[in-house]
Amino acid sequence: MKKAILHTLIASTLALLSHQAFAAQDEVNLRMSWWGGNGRHQVTLKALEEFHKQHPNINVKAEYTGWDGHLSRLTTQIAGGTEPDVMQTNWNWLPIFSKDGTGFYNLFSVKEQLDLAQFDPKELQQTTVNGKLNGIPISVTARIFYFNDATWAKAGLEYPKTWDELLAAGKVFKEKLGDQYYPVVLEHQDTLALIRSYMTQKYNIPTIDEAGKKFAYTPEQWVEFFTMYKTMVDNHVMPSTKYYASFGKSNMYEMKPWINGEWAGTYMWNSTITKYSDNLTKPAQLVLGPYPMLPGAKDAGLFFKPAQMLSIGKSTKHPQESAMLINFLLNSKEGLKH
Known part of the structure; x- marks a missing residue:
């Protein structure tokens, strides 16, 4: 009887530890950057809150600024491999950061998480470099x-x-x-x-x-x-x-x-x-x-x-989750209403 109880306690403990290890491993921390005025900041922050509600294991740290100084900050981050996982980018930055198409993560590689069928192929062509999709154009x-x-x-x-x-x-x-x-x-x-x-x-x-x-x-x-x-x-x-x-x-x-x-x-x-x-x-x-x-x-x-794009940093360790975030912001009712 004592052995049975001991085995049960050990099994329960191992199961608990296994669950905790899995939960810790499953937690993902992303960073997202953008520029704009207070209005844009507030609606984007609300959208990120809604995303976290739907994906509680994914935390998104917001990094937002006005326009002035944003590019120089991002340039330093990209040069050091510390750029955000998801970032608002400009169309005319492609020749600066991605002449050969490798400056940003290739979004064609995360098509399972990012529904590209929602976008006009001609628009995506404008943000594709050497066959690599560097960003999703938000608007013109x-x-x-x-x-x-x-x-x-x-x-x-x-x-x-x-x-x-x-x-x-x-x-x-x-x-x-x-x-x-x-x-x-x-x-x-x-x-x-x-x-x-x-x-x-x-x-x-x-x-x-x-x-x-x-x-x-x-x-x-x-x-x-x-x-x-x-x-x-x-x-x-x-x-x-x-x-x-x-x-x-x-x-x-x-x-x-x-x-x-x-x-x-x-x-x-x-x-x-x-x-x-x-x-x-x-x-x-x-x-x-x-x-x-x-x-x-x-x-x-x-x-x-193209007005702005959403891109994934080439240094990201979480491309699938980053693509899920972009997909939520651009393709979901909850993301679009914010």
Whole structure:
């Protein structure tokens, strides 16, 4: 009898230890990084909470920031093999991190966990390098104009439909509202992108001759390119890059002139505009404006691309679970509603 009890206790103990070992082994810790404003942070965090409810053995540590500094941080992580398991990435990062397609985990390898049938093959082709799927495109984005409705109403102007109307608006803003008011403000590469659009409309040529792997502009056209920037600054259409830089390195949507409506518009990726609109002093809001065109232009020079992607780090130790997380965020009702 004592032996039977002893055997039972030993068996129970071994079973308990085995269960604990299995549970510990089964627990997975992932890291996920993204950039954005507070609105994006909150909805993503809620989605991660819902994912954990459905997969209690998978813990996801959130690593989120604003845009500034995000790329440099990720570059350091990738170089050191410490990048997150799942990360929000940019389409134009592929030539930087994955020239041969091996910079990110090949998502074709986790098709059992990630339902690729939900995506257009043409869209996936844009994020495939050397036959390796480096990311799932979340959406397509384009640079377009948004205007602060309250400030433009104070100026008594309609939103510009031509470049001449845009140039003329600067003088009205200065005279009616004051030196600190501008029709638009441009940050980072947006100034170059806007003037590229103007040049495309005027000459119907791209900036880059991809076949010849060289710039397509003549020296005279380059002079015109940068003269257009000076013309916009001189006409008080937008602050100069030097003046803009004096406000520091914080995000533009966090700067006081933007919040209070002194900077009354922007030329921005439509996928990021929510965080800019959310920070305006109410009741002001951003409204979609027309796209300024030159008479007779055949091409608006509108630039669009995959907005963001979700990728898996090449150094991940949990590719299947990482794919499950992406699949949840993009293909499940619970993930999509957040």
